[in-house]
Amino acid sequence: xxxxxxxxxxxxxxxxxxxxAPDSVAANGQVRASASRPSVMQAPVLVLNxxxxxxxxxxxxxxxxxxxxxxxxxxxTNHTEVHSTQKAIQVPSVIRLLSYRHIPQQSxxxxxxxxxxxxxxxxxxxxxxxxxxxLTLDHVMPRSRGGRSTWENLVACCYTxxxxxxxxxPEEAGIKLQRRxxxxxxxxxxxxxxxxxxxxxxxxxxxxx
Ligand SMILES: [Zn+2]
Numbered sequence: 001x002x003x004x005x006x007x008x009x010x011x012x013x014x015x016x017x018x019x020x021a022p023d024s025v026a027a028n029g030q031v032r033a034s035a036s037r038p039s040v041m042q043a044p045v046l047v048l049n050x051x052x053x054x055x056x057x058x059x060x061x062x063x064x065x066x067x068x069x070x071x072x073x074x075x076x077t078n079h080t081e082v083h084s085t086q087k088a089i090q091v092p093s094v095i096r097l098l099s100y101r102h103i104p105q106q107s108x109x110x111x112x113x114x115x116x117x118x119x120x121x122x123x124x125x126x127x128x129x130x131x132x133x134x135l136t137l138d139h140v141m142p143r144s145r146g147g148r149s150t151w152e153n154l155v156a157c158c159y160t161x162x163x164x165x166x167x168x169x170p171e172e173a174g175i176k177l178q179r180r181x182x183x184x185x186x187x188x189x190x191x192x193x194x195x196x197x198x199x200x201x202x203x204x205x206x207x208x209x
Pocket of ligand 1 (some may be wrong): 070076123125126127128157158160161162
């Protein structure tokens with residue numbers, strides 16, 4: 001049964017989003033964003049463990065699914081609403097898992113996405129920032145020379161630098177590696193969370209800055 005809410009299908013006045021069509025959340029937990037404001041669904045949400053320890057950053061879309069599944073609850077919201085056929089939901093800014101999840105140290109999967117995140121979408125040779133689509137991964141010690149695909153040997157790299165370096169080490173190619181690549185640690189993660197959340201005051205008390 002459809003529940004009529006005071007605010008109907010109109011989003012509440014909010015910050016900087018304008019009075020455009022609301023996003024929708026289907027009863028089965030599928031979340032659909034209206035084309036006019038995809039940014040709302042992609043906005044970052046801080047994920048806390050049941051113990052309030054920050055463990056991850058996800059997108060609004062994923063956070064809503066976790067809430068609808070009863071896996072997480074909102075701790076902070078941002079005064080925007082999305083609507084399902086059942087109810088209006090405040091868009092979360094911080095969510096907390098309802099049951100404790102053991103997070104091993106350095107549990108971050110080695111993936112292109114995480115390498116780019118660690119290197120902040122910045123080419124580790126020319127130090128310029130690029131959109132993810134304009135970056136590739138470079139094996140600092142080339143694979144052909146026994147270089148492995150590890151956190152310590154993979155860096156974000158723009159195509160220009162990648163071509164220039166070719167099958168050589170940075171020393172041989174005469175280009176400088178900006179900093180030694182390291183695995184994701186809790187410290188790195190927390191720094192990244194602060195960076196990602198720097199515009200959201202509500203993240204501060206969970207990240208202690
Ligand atoms: Zn570069």
